[in-house]
Amino acid sequence: MKELQYTHKVNKLIQNAHMIAERNHHASIQSMDLYLGAAHVKEGTLREMYHLLEPYMEQIENIFKIIPSKPSDTERMDRFSIPLSTHARKVWNTSIEVMKRYNQTFLNEGHIIKAFYAHLPEHPQLQKELNAIPHEKIIRSVTTARNLTVYLLNKDWRYEVDPEFQIRPVQAEDEKELLVWVEEHFGGSWSKTLLQAFQSSEEFIPIIKAEEKGELIGFAAFDVYKNKKGIYGPMGVLPVTRHKGVGKGLLYHALQCMQEKGYMYAVLKEAGPIEFYEKKCNAKLIPVENDE
DSSP, X not given: OOOOEEOHHHHHHHHHHHHHHHHTTOSSBOHHHHHHHHHTTOSTHHHHHHHHHGGGHHHHHXXXXXXXXXXXXXXXXXXXSSOBBHXXXXXXXXXXXXXXXXXXXXXXXXXXXXHHHHHGGGXXXXXXXXXXXXXXXXXXXXXXXXXXXXXXXXXXXXXOOXXXXXXXXXXXXXXXXXXXXXXXXXXXXHHHHHXXXXXXXXXXXXXXXXXXXXXXXXXXXXXXXXGOTTEEEEEEEOGXXXXXXXXXXXXXXXXXXXXXXXXXXXEEEEESSHHHHHHHHOOEEOOGGGOX
16 A cells, blocks of 8 residues: 655644643543644644634643543554544544545645544534634635735746656647546536636637646646636646656746736635645745635
8 A cells, every 4th residue: 555645734743743642641642632733833724723723722722631531542553653542543544535535645734624623523522622713714724725826026937847748838729638638537617617718819828738658647727717817727637647746847837827928926726735836836825814
């Protein structure tokens, strides 16, 4: 079985969960250790989560004194030096299922927080003690696709991928093949969004495609979402070719095109995984209250 991969933030979450468990004398990692460990990462969406929880921190810390630790699971989990409680183990396993459901290859903080809330009703006492917390805002902040911005003018976005891959703008004659392929691999909604680019009166079609040995493996688009200018996305890469620079190549090629069209910023519409864009192009989250 392929080894599970974790984002940078999840690795920090695990470290924090260990420290919280040790501080509270837990013999095993509790689901609240994971939850609070996420907030204490204080990066990206987890910085927002921390600020949402900050007014309730005293109450949260008191939960560890009120609620006894759940018994531990006997099986040790990868990256954990102590066992997980039975409840935390359920959360962790569900987070992996969420990751797979979204066809993603790195476990991220959104998967874990989504799983925590899925299993919270199974722990009535904990649910009661957390009643005052703004759960809906946290769920929206951490577990849903978010809009980000990228400043385009301070970087040369040209990027060379491995010679086995070819990245180039699509042409009018690519329409049928591309739309059928996108619908097959990423769904009809994205295919319909891309169709608008081919129906535009503009000569340049704002879609970039990636191929390997003449076969489509990915695409990236901009200016196609509701025909709005300056919006990047959708973008998709086949799972078998991820982590080979194809996604970065598509992203950079599209951002280079947007820069050449005179855009100062790109808005990454409902982007995910967020950490990919934060790392690759220094993307910044649009705060939840403005993320409409």
